[in-house]
Amino acid sequence: MNILITGSSGQIGTNLGLALLGRGDQVLGLDKRVNAWTRKFPTEIVDLTTPWSGLPKAIAHFAPDIVVHLAAWAKVHQLVKEPAKSLENVQMAFWALELARALDKPIAFGSSREVYGDIHRHITDESMADFVVAESPYSASKIAGEAFFYAYARCYGLKTLVFRFSNVYGRYDNDLDRMERVIPLFVRKISRGEPITVFGREKMLDFTYVDDCISGVIAGLNALAADKVVNQTINLAYGQGQTLHDLVSLIELATGKTATVTWAPSQTGEVTRYVADIAKARKLLNYSPKTPLTRGMGEYVRWCRETQFIV
Ligand SMILES: NC(=O)c1ccc[n+]([C@@H]2O[C@H](COP(=O)([O-])OP(=O)(O)OC[C@H]3O[C@@H](n4cnc5c(N)ncnc54)[C@H](O)[C@@H]3O)[C@@H](O)[C@H]2O)c1
Known part of the structure; x- marks a missing residue:
C-alpha cells in the first residue's frame, strides 16, 4: 500500500x-x-x-x-x-x-x-x-x-x-530540546546521577x-x-497499570543507577489514573501486546546507550 x-x-x-x-x-x-x-x-x-x-x-x-x-x-x-x-x-x-x-x-x-x-x-x-x-x-x-x-x-x-x-515509549524518543517527555527525561537524569522531580506518586498509568x-x-x-x-x-495500550514509583524503579534497574527523587503533587491537567481496556483491540484486530514495562524499559535504555543519549 x-x-x-x-x-x-x-x-x-x-x-x-x-x-x-x-x-x-x-x-x-x-x-x-x-x-x-x-x-x-x-x-x-x-x-x-x-x-x-x-x-x-x-x-x-x-x-x-x-x-x-x-x-x-x-x-x-x-x-x-x-x-x-x-x-x-x-x-x-x-x-x-x-x-x-x-x-x-x-x-x-x-x-x-x-x-x-x-x-x-x-x-x-x-x-x-x-x-x-x-x-x-x-x-x-x-x-x-x-x-x-x-x-x-x-x-x-x-x-x-x-x-x-x-x-x-521506546525508540526515536530523546529530543528533549523539542519536548520534555517524562521517560527520556528520567532516563537521562537518573543515568547521570542528577535529581528528578516526580509529579504524582499516586499516578497509575498504562505504558x-x-x-x-x-x-x-x-x-x-x-x-x-x-x-x-x-x-x-x-x-x-498494554492493558496494565504501573505507578510512577514502579517506573522509576525500572529505570534504576535498567540503568544500574539509583535515583534521587523529590515527589510532588500531580500538575494541573494531568490524568492520574488510566489502565486501558484493550478487549476491543484484541477482538477486532487480534491485538496482543507483548512487552511489559519491565522488558520495554530495558529495550529503551539499550537504545538510549546505542544512540549515545546516555553513556
Ligand atoms: N506518544 C504518546 O505517548 C502518545 C499518547 C497518546 C496520543 N499520542 C498522539 O499520537 C500522535 C503521535 O505522537 P508522538 O509521540 O509521535 O508525537 P511527536 O511530538 O513525537 O510527533 C508529532 C509530530 O507532529 C509534527 N507536527 C506538529 N505540528 C505540526 C504541524 N502544524 N504540521 C505538520 N506537522 C506537525 C511534529 O513536528 C512532530 O514531528 C500525536 O497526535 C499524539 O498526540 C501520543
Whole structure:
C-alpha cells in the first residue's frame, strides 16, 4: 500500500514509517520538520495548520491508499501553559481530514486516552469518553479531533479509525530540546546521577512499548484498507497499570543507577489514573501486546546507550 503519515518525523510516526517500509509498503511522510532519525522515507514539509487549496503536488503524485494522522502538539503540560497550541491540534485534524476527503481514501487518527479525562477508573472501555471530562486543553483537542473524524464519517462517508494511545515509549524518543517527555527525561537524569522531580506518586498509568503500539496500528490499517474494521474507536495500550514509583524503579534497574527523587503533587491537567481496556483491540484486530514495562524499559535504555543519549 501507499501510506501517507502526518507527524512522520515524530516518535510514533518514525517507528510506523520504518515498520511499514520493512514490510514492503511505500511511505510518504508529512511534517513541519525534517525527520532527524531517518531518510529512508521522504518527508513533505507542510504546516498542517495552514489552509491549502488543491492537493499538494507531492501527495497527489504519491497517490496514497490510506492516511494516518499523527501530527500534533503532543505534550499535555505544555498545552496547559500554551493553550492556543491545542487549537492547532484541532486544525491539523481538520486539514488531515480534508486531505483524506480530497483523496477519497480512508484515514486513521492517533488520539489519546486523555479523552477519558481523569476519572480514576481501573478499566475504561471505548464507550466511556465524553467531552464533559476534558481535563486539559490537550484532552479537549483530542476530543474535538475525534468529533471531526466522526462527523466526516457521517457526512462524507469517509472511512475512519480512531486509535487511543497511552504513554507510548521506546525508540526515536530523546529530543528533549523539542519536548520534555517524562521517560527520556528520567532516563537521562537518573543515568547521570542528577535529581528528578516526580509529579504524582499516586499516578497509575498504562505504558505502551512502541512496537506494541505500532503492531496495533498496522493491524488497524490492514483491516481499514480491507473494509473489515471501519469507523471504530479502539484503545491501543498494554492493558496494565504501573505507578510512577514502579517506573522509576525500572529505570534504576535498567540503568544500574539509583535515583534521587523529590515527589510532588500531580500538575494541573494531568490524568492520574488510566489502565486501558484493550478487549476491543484484541477482538477486532487480534491485538496482543507483548512487552511489559519491565522488558520495554530495558529495550529503551539499550537504545538510549546505542544512540549515545546516555553513556
Ligand atoms: N506518544 C504518546 O505517548 C502518545 C499518547 C497518546 C496520543 N499520542 C498522539 O499520537 C500522535 C503521535 O505522537 P508522538 O509521540 O509521535 O508525537 P511527536 O511530538 O513525537 O510527533 C508529532 C509530530 O507532529 C509534527 N507536527 C506538529 N505540528 C505540526 C504541524 N502544524 N504540521 C505538520 N506537522 C506537525 C511534529 O513536528 C512532530 O514531528 C500525536 O497526535 C499524539 O498526540 C501520543
